[in-house]
Amino acid sequence: MKKTVIYIIILYFVHGVINNLGHPITPAFVRGLEIPNYMFGFFYATMSFGLMIAAPIWGIIADRGKKRFVMVLGLIIYSIGQFGFAYSGNMY
Secondary structure, three states: OOHHHHHHHHHHHHHHHHHHOOHHHHHHHHHHOOOOOHHHHHHHHHHHHHHHHHHHHHHHHHHOOOHHHHHHHHHHHHHHHHHHHHOOOOOO
16 A cells, blocks of 8 residues: 555544544533534434535545545645534524
């Protein structure tokens, strides 16, 4: 394997671990917003569905030769989404 591929795999592993550290906190966050408990499941399902739809699209774009750009852009978009989720004041 190329050195770059190994770095990408390690980066995504660390990225996945760090992102999933927040999921145990999400139910308390949902309760803190005083919205129905089922919304946690809705939020998680929506995130998973978005990943299922977007992953192949990002993969196709990355296969066209802009792997680093796609990786950075994906992380930036994900970060913006997480920032919006963290600072939302209601379920809408």
